[in-house]
Amino acid sequence: MNIHRKFLLVLLLSSSMGLSSAIADYSEHPDAQKFIEKIENDYDRTKILTIFKSANKQQSIINAMNRPAEKVKSWADYKKIFIQEKRVNQGVQFWLENDEILTKASKKYGVAPEIIVAIIGVETSYGRNKGSYRVIDALTTLSFDYPKRSKFFKKQLKSFFLLCEEQKQDPLSLKGSYAGAMGYGQFIPSSYRSFAIDFDGDGFSDIWNNKADAIGSVANYFSQHGWRSGEKIVIPAKFDKSYDTSLVNKLKLDKNIGNLKKIGFHPLYPLSDQIKALPLILESDDGKKYLLGLHNFYVITRYNHSHLYAMAVYE
Known part of the structure; x- marks a missing residue:
């Protein structure tokens, strides 16, 4: 390699490193500056700038968020x-x-x-996999370098600063998932401030x-979220051949048993027609399971918006 090419290579590498360093320092990120202006009445501006100088962009977080959605599992x-x-x-x-x-x-x-x-x-x-990312890295990366969800994660970042202030915790020390979920139960910052005790x-x-x-x-x-002690979570059901497929596995608790019976969904246990339920079909190794999810099933889906998640918790 001649001297001219070596010089160009060194120049390119130096520029690349400088750019990487600039990106990593969120204190000068234009979007971060706007964020600071919006929340400085709730949190000290100097503190935020100091924290942002230590926050690192994590490309692996963006990669994880950009992975194609898993195929729908049975x-x-x-x-x-x-x-x-x-x-x-x-x-x-x-x-x-x-x-x-x-x-x-x-x-x-x-x-x-x-x-x-x-x-x-x-x-x-049971606490074996609580996440290894610094929460500040996850939330700054997703707030300022992930436009698709930046609005949501900026709210979480603000909540994170406030919870650290309220709980007297170092924002640079707390760890969580690549999406900023924390602890044994994987609470996002807004959930932490509302429900952690x-x-x-x-x-x-x-x-x-x-x-x-x-x-x-x-x-x-x-x-x-309205858990009802002692109430059932799901019950077996029978579906008419003419049942409305558009209502199955949807997380809307807006129809009662009386309504559902009229359109082809029948509980196999006696229940009041006034009880609300949502129809479920699960593909198991033994064939299809027909169920009705009740109020407490719906409450589980408030923790994670997935009927499969709720069934895993139930079983």
Whole structure:
């Protein structure tokens, strides 16, 4: 390689490194500047600039968000991911180790212990996979370098700054998923501020390392979303051949049993015609399962908007 080419190569590499460094420093990002102007009444401008100087753009986060959506899994395939002997055994162990806290949370919030345990199991394998990204890196990357969802993630970034202020936490230290979800139950910042609780009274709602707070927070989330203690979640059903396919597996609880019977959906258990339900069809290894999801099923889908997720939690 001649001297001229070497010089060009060095120049290109230097420029590339400089650009990378500039992009990584969100304190000078134009969109970040606008963000600061909007929230500086709620959070100190100097603090935000200092934090943004230490926040790093993570291309792997953008790559994860841009991955083609998974093909729609059947219930049979989805179930195998979450309902397996190893995870079930881990769930039993988690329950036994935290039985006193689970009982306390269940009594206070009216949410069955098995639902709390199932949520934490599905979300993080009982705390084994809580996420390794700094939350600040995830939220700045998605707020300022991911236009498709920037509006949503800017709201989460503001909530994150506020929760750190309220809880006296270092914004550069907290870890989470590539989408900024945090702790045992994978709360996004806005959910944390609304539903995370200090269940052991130590002054910090620590959903990252404190199982009592994590358990109490999940229970509180379900309670605040209208969980009804002791009510069924799903029931088996029979569908007429003429049933309306457009209503199946939709997460809308806007029809009652009386309405559904008239259009081909029949519960196999006696239920009041006034009870609301949503029709479900699951493709299992044994063929199709016909079900009606009731109010508590719908509440589970408020945690994650997927009927398959809700079934994994239920089973």
